Amino acid sequence: MKRLITGILFLFCCCSLLAVKVQAQVTVTGTIMDKENKLVLPYASVTNKSTGRRSYSDKGGFYKISASPKDVIVFSFLGYKSDSLVVIQASGTETRNVSLVVEARQLHGVNVGAQYSPYQADSISRREQFGYILDKKDMPLAGGNTPVGAGIVFSPFTRYSRKEKQKREFKKIFAKAEQERYIDSRYTAAFVSKVTSLKGDSLQLFMRDNHPDHNMLRTMPQEDLIYWITDKYKAWKKN
Structure with missing residues (x-):
């Protein structure tokens, strides 16, 4: 009888922990774009560094990924500096728009004169x-x-x-x-x-x-x- 009660209590604790874990899930969503020119960035990589889970933005720059509080989400795109954020909310949907910056590179410095509009x-x-x-x-x-x-x-x-x-x-x-x-x-x-x-x-x-x-x-x-x-x-x- 004692073993049965212990087993029930253990099962109850496991279920409680599982319920807490499920409740702690957050859907992080938003758009990813170029910071300077406001161009949306399609197929940008969105990685939950804490879990290894990965997703990608769609053609409109919109992304969605599952996470838990305090998880670190990393965003990357070809030719841009990667950026990251820490999940703040404990549950529900957390909207975080992300702006990436172009990697520093040597430009030619085109001479634009008065002949151009x-x-x-x-x-x-x-x-x-x-x-x-x-x-x-x-x-x-x-x-x-x-x-x-x-x-x-x-x-x-x-x-x-x-x-x-x-x-x-x-x-x-x-x-x-x-x-x-x-x-x-x-x-x-x-x-x-x-x-x-x-x-x-x-x-x-x-x-x-x-x-x-x-x-x-x-x-x-x-x-x-x-x-x-x-x-x-x-x-x-x-x-």
């Missing part, structure tokens, strides 16, 4: 800063032209490797960000307000509802952009 100068500077990623060629499929099922050998240097995915997605995000910056450099609130006389919330609503296409702006002279904004404003005002 502010957008062009910034674009040249950004292109130089991220050249170490953008200039790397995309690796071919493993096995070259070998047909599928004919003994393809996968290596860590193929397009399916984590670093290759990081690089490819970063190039897409960088290109998209450059397009948006070009649009913002020409389709400014001050310029649109001058054409339409809109201000405040009305101006913001108009610009949100009438967002020009990058390719269109690239070939559109400033005079034609004024006509485009005027036509959009007349239609917007009617509605």
